[in-house]
Amino acid sequence: AGEGERGRARSLLTDGMSKPPVPVVSLTYLCMLTVLIAMATLSPQSVEPPPPSPPCPARAFTCPSHCERRGLWHCKPLAAHRAAVVASSADDAERSRAAGLMRKRGLANFKEAVKLLRNVHARFPDDVEVKLELADALNGVMRVETNANSLVIEGTLDTPANKKIWRTLGDEALPLAKAAHQADPSSIRALAVYADAYMFSSSAKGIVQQAVTGASVEYKRIANALLDYPTHDSCVGCCFLGGFYAVAPWPVGNKDAAAKYFEQAVSQKASRRNLYYSGVVEYQRGHYAEARDFFSRAIRAPVGSETEGDIGAFLMERSREGLSLSQAALTKHK
Helix, strand or coil, X not given: CHHHHHHHHHXXXXXXXXXXXXXXXXXXXXXXXHHHHHHHHHCCCCCCCCCCCXXXXXXXXXXXXXXXXCCCCCEEECHHHHHHHHCCCCCCHHHHHHXXXXXXXXXXXXXXXXXXXXXXXXXXXXXXXXXXXXXXXXXXXXXXXXXXXXXXXCCCCCCHHHHHHHHHHHHHHHHHHHHHHHHCCCCHHHHHHHHHHHHHHHHCCCHHXXXXXXXXXXXXXXXXXXXXXXXXXXCHHHHHXXXXXXXXXXXXXXXXXXXXXXXXXXXXXXXXXXXXXXXXXXXXXXXXXXXXXXXXXXXXXXXXXHHHHCCHHHHHHHHHHHHHHHHHHHHHCC
């Protein structure tokens, strides 16, 4: 019996030694793991995604100013632009002051806004919104100082003094406005600011030069794009095209085509500018009765927009002059 008990004991000892040992987990490791899980659960870290960059459409083998080329058909945002987006100019004090001045309108306010926005642009050179605002302020100065290069019954407003203003300020405004338009082609504001800047800059070369060179192609393209927004600024696209055909020399110029565009503008909005322009072209066509009626209506009509209001006094003065000339012409040709 004793021998049997010893045999069973040896068997149990042998079986226990043949099994693999149970692994021992470090107590320190378990503690560290528990702490990490608790931190992840109780204090989750939110990671902000990088700010989105404006689109970089490749147009005519070129990239917008805030982009760089990647292959033949693709453009990629510049790292500098992404950094500029992070360093937002939205809370810039000078930018806020400039915005207030632009709302007040007037030549002195426009000039002060230009000074402020030049400073902001120097701090945020890749911010397309700042570029747009600076271009808009520069356009405001040119619009008031040169009466927006408006139509007049006799001659044009492209005097040497006005050309100097358009050349200096227009050449500054144009690349800024173009960059803003390229960054957001769907923005009607960016398109309108670009249209004004292009008109002023190209007018520095003179009406004849503009009409017979490639500048007229881009001018008409922009104006036609504005026609897609007939309610903006009282169909200003009609006025761009009507004005072009009214002053361009033969064979480009066409008073009949100009009259049709201005008629379209008046049908959209019988504003002081649109009625005055219609009166000018009708007078030039020898339709003095129609011109008299348009000038008479222009005197009683309000301005149709802020930009039209910038030259409201000029439009009133020239409408009264046109009415007097039309009445005199009717008396002469009785």
